[in-house]
Amino acid sequence: MPGPTESASESGSIIRLPTPTSFPFPYPKPYDIQLELMQTVFRAIEDGKIAIVESPTGTGKSLSLLTSTLTWLDQHQKRLSEVYTQEMREKLRDDDPTEPGWVIEHSIKMKLDNMRAEEEVRLERLTKAREREKKIRRNMGLSGNRGLVNKKSKSTSSQVESNTKTQRKDKATTVDEDEFLPDDSQVRGEDDQGPYLSKEVRDLMEKYEASRPKAKQEETEEEDLPKIYYTSRTHTQLRQLTSELLKTSFPLRDGLDGDDDATPDQSSGASPGLSSSSSKGRGVSLVPLGSRKQLCINDKVRAMAKNGGDERLNEACLDMQKSGKARCEFLPSKAEEGIMLDARDAVLASVKDIEDIVAIGRKSCVCPYYATRRAVKQSQIVTLPYNLLLQKNAREALDINLKDQVIVIDEAHNLIDTLLSIYSTSLTSTTISSAIAQLQQYLARFKNRLKSVHALKIRQVLSLLNGLLEVCRTFIIQNQNGQAKGEGGARLKSEVMNANHLMEKIGKGTDQLNPLELVDYLKESKLARKISGFSEFLAEQNSSKEEKVSRTSSQRHASIASFHIVESFLLSLVDARDDGRVILSPLGTGTEKGSTSTSTSTVEIKYVLLNPAERFKEVVEEARSVILAGGTMEPISDFLQQLFPSLPRSQFSTLSCSHVIPKENLLTQVVCVGPRKTEFDFRFSNRENDMLLTELGSVIQSVIGLVPDGVVVFLPSYAFLDKVKSTWTSSGLMAKLAEKKSLFFEPQTSGDVESTLRDYALAISSGNAIGEKSKKTGALMFAVVGGKLSEGINFSDTLGRCVVMVGLPFANVGSVELQERMRYVETLPGNGKDASREMYENLCMRAVNQSIGRAIRHANDYATILLVDKRYGTPRIKNKLPKWIGEDVKIQNDFGSVARNVALFFREKREKEKRLF
Template sequence: MNSEVQKLLQEVEGKPKVIDKSSTLNQCSTKIYFASRTHSQLNQFTDQLRLTSFPSSFEGIEEKIKYLPMSSRKQLCIHEKVSKIKDTQELNDACLQLQKDKEEGCPFYPNPSSEHDTELMNNFRDLSFSDIHDIEDLHDIGKHYNICPYYSSRKSVDIAEIISLPYQLLLQKSTREVLGLSLKDSIVIIDEAHNLLDTISDLNSSSISFKDMLKARNALKSYMKKFSSKMNGGNRINISLLYKLITYLAKYMKKQTDAKKNKPGTEISAIDIFEGTTGDLLNIHSLEKYLSKSKIAFKLESYMEKLETDEQATNINNKQSFKNKKPSSTPVLFKIKSFLYCLSNPSKSGKLFFDKSSDGDTVMTYLLLDPSEAFKDIVEQSKCVILAGGTMEPVSDFTNLLFPYLSSEKINHFNCGHIIPDSNLNVYPIRSFNGCEFEFTFDKRNGTNLINNLGQSLIKILMSVPFGVVVFFPSYKYLDQVVDCWKKAGLLPQIEKLKKVFTESKTDSAESVLQNYSSLIETERKGAVLFSVVGGKMSEGINFSNDLARAVIMVGLPFPNVFSGDLIAKRKYIETTTLENGECGSCYS
């Protein structure tokens, strides 16, 4: 383009847009996507990638791997206030709300039409590709340039050769489209793939309790009464329809509960829910779309919190006693939005059924039972999909449930031997101690005598094993129960005299616990014991090498609850599918 044309364009359009030719010139046609379950597992992949060395595309010129670790706003947000929000959904919504705020806005949000912001994004991209960086590095680079790393990293997608990301960003089509991730002709590697079936099911499943329904209905009623005159016609109509839908669902749940027809696993028909009403005429997809685009969920939650605060202040003034109520970890309308979204799935892909919450409340659950449809576009778009994991037998579960439409010729199996020789590992089943049988079935594991004998046997083991010992429990609830019992019996102080105790928390981050545990052993050369949970944050993706785990103790087995609605629904689905495929169903009878 000659100078006259550039000058003319500048006079007509103002400042010329910054054209970044490098983005087009360096596009990578075949990308490698590496997905794993947790943040720590992705960081481990980054560490291993730093150890690799590949030949350059150009002779005599060193070429670095263009690696991009992608993550959520929760990991990458650098806004002081927004980044402190613990709930992921609330943080996402607060971020989007801040961008629309004309007065304050987000000072770090990159404006693609701004020459200054474009330059900052280019600097962010160039520095992120200067070496193999992890997610924390991208966060720091964003802070250095005062530019949002979550949005700026999208500019690097086209150029990146290897992209690592958590399951959620890969498995949800809507998220891939937002981030600009194209799977066409790519290589997709899914690490810890034994979690894949459950993850797809969880991402496409949802539940809502009767109490949540009542809370949402009452809040909507109060909100409409307060702000109806200030709403436009569209908002009034949509909120009224949403209120009507929630009312129908709540009335149905109460009716079935009163009639004692809410047994866990009992299937629910949408026709029955709206029988005798006009609910079947409601456009659920339209309401779900309204909840997604509008900020009513965030506004309603803020309004509800204000009402609770005013009520507490009134109670104080009237000298009435009350207990402080913690706000819900997930706003109730977010739960309803997720539930409505799941209901839009094909009926054969999942089931709607009753279940019970931990406090005995009636719960309506939608469970995705056929993950193949949700995974199909990934298989069809990619050049190759690799499922990697250490505990994936029987492999037939994955082939039958994830891609039943593929012929066996298109599926390859590769199995490696164990990484260590058999002589390096000894297994000792401990059946009893002091005459007490260790039977950790669901109905027998709560006995005080059994738990105390477990503690005494652990003390004996810790006296003999140096440095680190990791103990796995079946659940967080049982771990808390055991620790409380040991405190009362005076066993926990005896354990702490031998080794410092670290306990995995269901709510808190695992990184700090693991760092302190590792530092005590590797740096201070002292002994420590780590209480963890099977399927929790410490159970996979963490390398407890050498002195970090000179012994691993498994307390019982994490038996599933055979009376849970999820398990009953899955069992019925497997039975039906097996019989429909002409296979023998006698094993389920």
């Protein structure tokens, strides 16, 4: 990571920003922890450090991050103005030391005036964009920044979808098969158009092309302004951030809620040399980046890709930009550059979320996807999901330059797992077979039209895939032979190797293969896109001939996407260093003792990244500063060891904030025993113990009688939830619980989460009004740690007056993937065997901390937390709880004390509420 931007003045002193004692916070007085967090973040950015900050949910973390980063950006912009003026003065003096001072100052003034004039033009463009936006909103019958909907587009979309079948039939007859031929791009050979050219001649031609004057549009490349890249896990979280930004004095506004001239005096985002003084139209502009799936407004493309997934949508979009193709009606051509600039300005004109930009794009008939990409350089804050920032190819596709920029990663407790996930890929032997069949079919159709260089490369790819399939077959046979020699009914074993070992296995008998060259060829020729497009074309032809299609659309998509999956896996292998493993695991049938048949056996091949630091290193080295923030970042040691193993500790700033709630609003107890003195130890081997489950049931039954409104019980796994449900239903306990509170269970599908939460909240708000004879007082929700309700869901106020955490949700230590990861952690500098145990516990406790943090969501909230397992009382585990929870934990070896404390806690709250009202 580069150091802070430091500029020397004439005397050699360094311009350095002091840490503010106050910030333009949107509320009269920030909490002490908010001020501390803002100062920590500001200082880390100025000093070019990495900050790891923990601020519990409900403490205004997002507002504090926005205020501190944008305050720094504003002051940095003013500093750039001063530095630019000084550097210009020094350059003019160096050019001509005899030049009088008044001439130099006059030259500086003229240049600054020119820059101010350019800035005024930019601001005028934004003002006009806001005027156009207001007209569009009025035509749509709306005002404000939220909830823009284009009624016309809905009817258009439905009309297009109703014509999809017709389009598919037409496509089968209108498609020119030459479009499925590989792209030549950088692929060169003897049969390319024109005479054969030697490598030396080609190099000279490339140098000549590079030295030629570029087109006029390229000469005036837009300046990439200093900015904040703000990332989070989901678009929902980023949408909430947009709402938080509108509370502050920073953003550009559209004037719909008041006078346009009421724009606050904040950073102008002006070019260097301009002041940040108050001016109409100035402020911080935000650009939300998303995928084509979220931003595409071409209903024909969306309809084509409806059953083909994101990959098909991307391909359809790119296909419509090729010369000779019917161009997308929403994407202006180069000759219509002014239209795209207007769309860019519309994005920058006021703070909007993705839904707003899509609605405006539909009304103005200009592509929101490319408009947002075009607006990035001129913005001061860019929001985007993790994956778009963390993947190098995604950054390149979006033309994101992180050089000397500030990166904020919110909800960063998931960062390590996210990095490992997006760089890990898997495929099955069935997918490989499907890809081989597609490639053979493709080669048979186009062999007479392929240039020799393409035919050669495609046969090499086919040879590589056959080698990969042979590795799978050999793996199954060796496992089954091992079983036949005396292992009995033992399950087939997994095999672990590094990427080089797998390549050696694939390359046996194929010495001519160079996997690195083949992967380069796949990228340059876009072969995966060509083959999937051709496969879909054939599928459409077949479906148009048959009245009934035997395969479902998802099955057909899986078949068409096979080669894309294989390509992704090969890219991972070639990119692999010593920090990944390849795991072969058996799936499916055909594993009976003594069987040598592999026809019904399926093998999964998975490339697993073990070292997230190497992939994150590029981001860290490019950026000026990286801020990792979250509500539960503890244990922080994982981030230091696994993400930044080679950086000195002096390069970090860390902060773990306490909570804004008063201590009397939180009661946390470790429940070591139940009413019958049975010790609670819910390790995996004890979870089938019916006596332990009965004791747990007694605890839940006692607690819900003492707690008003909502109670949430988190269990360590879905399997344990099913066990609890069946055991308590058989014993009649579930019916008894239902007499006291309405029962709800975490749904199996994500689509049912919203309706389940809505019914849960309704049951709580209804209270005794459910029925005159009902004794129910609220609701009881059973959820799973790491499941659909453990992150991103607020159980604030009455929704979560009590959170019960049952057991410790340790990951399956028998997982081959986890075992490899633990071994790798032990090899990191300064680590030993204890490091793997530390990582194992940290994985568990980070999930626990996320779940129990669901309850306290704001300063006036209150709740009790019950940790039902004696292991929570051990120092190792207790010290990994968040500081705002762990400081006052009561370890109870008598359940009577637990119940009395809970009863007293809520009695005091009822009495306090009576005094207030």
